[in-house]
Amino acid sequence: MRRKIAKLNLPLWQWLAVILFPIGVAVVASYLSAQYFVEDKVKGVGGIYVGNIDTLISHADEISHYALALKDTECQELHNYMLFQPYFRSALIFDSQRVYCSSKTGDIDVPLGIVSTTENLEIPNQFIIGGTPFMPEVPAIVASNWEPISKHGAAVIIEGQYLLDSFVQPNVFPSAVINVALSINGKTIPESPEFKQNEVMTLDSDKHNFSVLLAMSPAFFWHFFWIFLAISLPVSIVLITGTILFVLYSRVTRHSLADDIRSGIENEEFFLVYQPVICAEDGKAKGVEALVRWQHPQMGLVRPDLFIPIAEEGKLIVPLTNYIFERALKDFADMKVEPGFRIAFNVAPEHFTQDDIESKFIHLRDSLERIGVKPLIEITERQLLTPDICQCIESLRQLGILVAIDDFGTGQTTLSLLQTMPLDYLKIDKCFIDTIGQDSVTSHVLDTIIELSHKMNYVVVAEGVETQEQADYLTSRQVHFLQGYLFAKPMKLADLKLWLVEHFKH
Numbered sequence: 359m360r361r362k363i364a365k366l367n368l369p370l371w372q373w374l375a376v377i378l379f380p381i382g383v384a385v386v387a388s389y390l391s392a393q394y395f396v397e398d399k400v401k402g403v404g405g406i407y408v409g410n411i412d413t414l415i416s417h418a419d420e421i422s423h424y425a426l427a428l429k430d431t432e433c434q435e436l437h438n439y440m441l442f443q444p445y446f447r448s449a450l451i452f453d454s455q456r457v458y459c460s461s462k463t464g465d466i467d468v469p470l471g472i473v474s475t476t477e478n479l480e481i482p483n484q485f486i487i488g489g490t491p492f493m494p495e496v497p498a499i500v501a502s503n504w505e506p507i508s509k510h511g512a513a514v515i516i517e518g519q520y521l522l523d524s525f526v527q528p529n530v531f532p533s534a535v536i537n538v539a540l541s542i543n544g545k546t547i548p549e550s551p552e553f554k555q556n557e558v559m560t561l562d563s564d565k566h567n568f569s570v571l572l573a574m575s576p577a578f579f580w581h582f583f584w585i586f587l588a589i590s591l592p593v594s595i596v597l598i599t600g601t602i603l604f605v606l607y608s609r610v611t612r613h614s615l616a617d618d619i620r621s622g623i624e625n626e627e628f629f630l631v632y633q634p635v636i637c638a639e640d641g642k643a644k645g646v647e648a649l650v651r652w653q654h655p656q657m658g659l660v661r662p663d664l665f666i667p668i669a670e671e672g673k674l675i676v677p678l679t680n681y682i683f684e685r686a687l688k689d690f691a692d693m694k695v696e697p698g699f700r701i702a703f704n705v706a707p708e709h710f711t712q713d714d715i716e717s718k719f720i721h722l723r724d725s726l727e728r729i730g731v732k733p734l735i736e737i738t739e740r741q742l743l744t745p746d747i748c749q750c751i752e753s754l755r756q757l758g759i760l761v762a763i764d765d766f767g768t769g770q771t772t773l774s775l776l777q778t779m780p781l782d783y784l785k786i787d788k789c790f791i792d793t794i795g796q797d798s799v800t801s802h803v804l805d806t807i808i809e810l811s812h813k814m815n816y817v818v819v820a821e822g823v824e825t826q827e828q829a830d831y832l833t834s835r836q837v838h839f840l841q842g843y844l845f846a847k848p849m850k851l852a853d854l855k856l857w858l859v860e861h862f863k864h
């Protein structure tokens with residue numbers, strides 16, 4: 359672990375960023391979560407108050423309907439009825455001029471102003487008053503009703519002291535709400551709520567005209583903020599720091615693999631294996647494909663699928679390919695082969711961007727010619743073949759270098775490429791060879807590729823031939839060359855020499 363961290367080699371500011379970023383994320387996440395949690399709790403508490411006051415006002419409505427149903431002479435009934443209504447101070451019945459019945463005193467005759475001098479009692483209404491004649495200092499809610507036809511109304515006084523008592527918050531920690539007030543048309547119970555600097559949430563009733571104001575507790579917020587932070591901080595550090603370090607480490611490892619490729623070329627850790635290519639007509643090996651292998655000092659034998667893409671990404675494919683050419687020249691320097699024997703090399707398009715490309719290939723061609731071997735280059739469409747690269751490849755063909763398109767059918771530009779770039783060989787990808795003997799839609803694609811190659815006068819090579827059935831099928835379709843495990847796997851030089859001797863004996 360310590361070695362891996364040391365390998366990252368991060369400057370101090372990056373270490374600070376790696377450590378501070380998850381802390382920042384945890385702080386922000388905890389802050390938002392605590393805020394959401396507090397608001398949710400306060401809404402819950404406020405919802406209960408709104409529900410209670412709604413019930414009181416609805417009940418007041420029922421009382422006023424009862425009062426309005428009484429006859430003028432039945433004021434005493436109202437008194438008796440209100441004795442059993444604990445949350446209500448009194449009920450009054452009035453006409454458009456005067457209050458003539460009170461549940462407290464029975465028949466009375468006082469002006470309407472005794473209820474309110476400002477509010478209109480000739481419409482259904484709810485409002486707050488500072489007190490009543492019997493309890494002048496204690497506020498109350500008046501819920502009034504009016505019957506326009508009989509021109510009578512009833513006002514029910516909801517006991518404000520009951521509300522004030524219920525607004526007192528239990529002295530327990532942590533409590534989400536520290537103060538509550540009721541608000542109707544700008545007036546409040548209590549008259550001057552003690553909200554100080556606290557954040558206040560307002561909850562409106564859906565049924566009646568009032569709101570409940572709730573002062574949120576900062577202590578409650580911070581209490582849960584620290585709890586959330588204690589949970590999220592380690593999680594955030596493990597997940598985010600872990601992910602960042604993993605990504606950085608992968609990048610460094612990728613870089614260091616590129617470095618390893620560079621030093622691998624210098625230390626000659628790469629070697630070639632050779633896979634024979636067989637002529638379908640006479641069954642004789644007419645050449646080999648050179649395939650690179652890497653004997654990494656720590657990782658052991660590394661397959662090309664892993665390091666070729668890294669070499670391509672790291673701009674190392676050119677020196678690696680040049681190394682492979684030189685290696686093949688050394689390998690074949692003292693070999694005796696049939697005249698016209700071919701060595702195929704996989705060459706990435708980027709290789710053709712070198713300035714001295716022609717002289718390099720002339721050197722390869724001439725060196726191989728001395729031992730009777732012709733070079734063949736296999737190009738895949740993994741990278742884009744630009745017009746410049748196509749032109750360069752064409753000039754190499756003019757120099758006598760044979761050119762094959764590799765893994766034909768797997769890229770995206772294949773058909774348009776055939777139109778623009780003259781080729782000598784076309785190698786059909788293994789995935790199409792695998793379809794032989796199968797009754798699948800793609801099995802027809804193979805026949806089409808072979809036909810197309812014949813029409814374009816290409817020499818056709820099938821790669822990945824593993825069964826006799828595949829070999830027979832391809833031979834019957836006039837595929838010129840076959841390559842695959844059926845004939846031989848890629849071999850080290852020493853094994854190839856033995857194989858060739860054995861092979862040509864027969």
Ligand SMILES: Nc1nc2c(ncn2[C@@H]2O[C@@H]3COP(=O)(O)O[C@H]4[C@@H](O)[C@H](n5cnc6c(=O)[nH]c(N)nc65)O[C@@H]4COP(=O)(O)O[C@H]3[C@H]2O)c(=O)[nH]1
Nearest residue numbers: 649650662663666682704705706822823824841842843848
């Ligand atoms: N299952 C199966 N596989 C078969 C059969 N016959 C041949 N193969 C494998 O198919 C691959 C053929 O090479 P490729 O298509 O050029 O595909 C090559 C080529 O794209 C790249 N590569 C290998 N050597 C070089 C090189 O020297 N330079 C560059 N640029 N790329 C190379 O790596 C790829 C993989 O190479 P290898 O691992 O050597 O894998 C080789 C070979 O071992 C068969 O019958 N069955």
